[in-house]
Structure formats: C-alpha cells, structure tokens
Amino acid sequence: MNAIMDSLWKATTALALFPIVPFVIVLFGYGAYVRDRKKALRMAMDVSTIFLILCVSGQYSLMFDSTFGFYGILLIMILAAGLLGNAQFRKRGSVDVKRIFRAIWRLSFFAMSFLYVIFMIVLLGKVIFSVA
Numbered sequence: 001m002n003a004i005m006d007s008l009w010k011a012t013t014a015l016a017l018f019p020i021v022p023f024v025i026v027l028f029g030y031g032a033y034v035r036d037r038k039k040a041l042r043m044a045m046d047v048s049t050i051f052l053i054l055c056v057s058g059q060y061s062l063m064f065d066s067t068f069g070f071y072g073i074l075l076i077m078i079l080a081a082g083l084l085g086n087a088q089f090r091k092r093g094s095v096d097v098k099r100i101f102r103a104i105w106r107l108s109f110f111a112m113s114f115l116y117v118i119f120m121i122v123l124l125g126k127v128i129f130s131v132a
Contacts, residue, residue: 016058019051019116045109052112059119063126073112080104 015022026047031040053073060069081104085095 016051016054019048019055022051023048042106045106049105049109049112052109052116056112056115056119059116059123062123063119073108077104077108080107 023044027040027044030043031037034040053070057069057073060072061067081100084100084103085097088100089095
C-alpha cells in the first residue's frame with residue numbers, strides 16, 4: 001500500500017511540475033472520448049487548474065522564500081468569489097454558488113497560466129544569470 005501511495009505522490013509531483021502535460025492528456029483523451037472539442041477544452045482547463053495552482057505556489061515559494069503562495073492564491077479566489085457573489089446577489093437577488101465556483105475556477109486557470117509563465121521566466125533568469 002505504501003508503494004502505491006508513493007508512486008501516486010511522485011506522479012502528482014511530476015504533473016504539477018509541468019501542468020501542460022495534464023492539460024494535453026485530458027484535452028486529447030477526453031476529446032477522443034466525447035468527440036466535442038469545446039467540452040474537452042473546458043474539462044482540460046478544469047483539471048489542469050489544480051496542477052497550475054500547485055506549481056505557481058511552488059514557484060512563489062522559490063522566488064520569495066515564503067510559504068504563503070498557496071494560501072494567498074486561495075485567499076484571492078475566495079475574495080473574488082465573494083465579490084462575484086455580491087454582484088450576482090445585487091443584480092438577480094439570489095446567488096448561484098455552482099456558477100460562481102465555475103467562473104472563479106476558470107478565471108483562476110487563466111491567471112495561474114499567466115503567473116506560471118511569468119514566474120518560470122523569472123526563475124529561469126535567476127538560474128541562468130546567477131553565476132556565483
């Protein structure tokens with residue numbers, strides 16, 4: 001049982017290091033299964049968001065020597081959900097939690113993708129140009 005958990009942990013770590021891999025796997029795998037490109041793209045975004053969050057929080061920890069990255073991302077997501085829920089309540093008079101969660105999750109995909117690229121460039125620059 002310990003070997004199975006260890007291999008699952010290693011696989012999750014490998015996928016979190018390169019979040020494009022689960023995106024591509026789900027996009028083509030699920031796309032071949034359902035034969036709907038839009039649905040496959042949405043599913044790939046939803047699945048790879050968790051890996052992007054893990055990777056960006058790890059990059060944040062490396063860049064700033066802080067463990068606040070993961071909690072900061074969750075805090076921003078919760079604050080954004082609260083603001084979106086407030087706007088929805090003011091406009092419609094009710095809150096659709098499922099819709100808000102889906103919107104925040106998909107917006108997080110784009111934000112984490114952007115931060116992943118920026119942090120990766122900065123970290124690669126630190127590694128390449130730190131000759132000491």
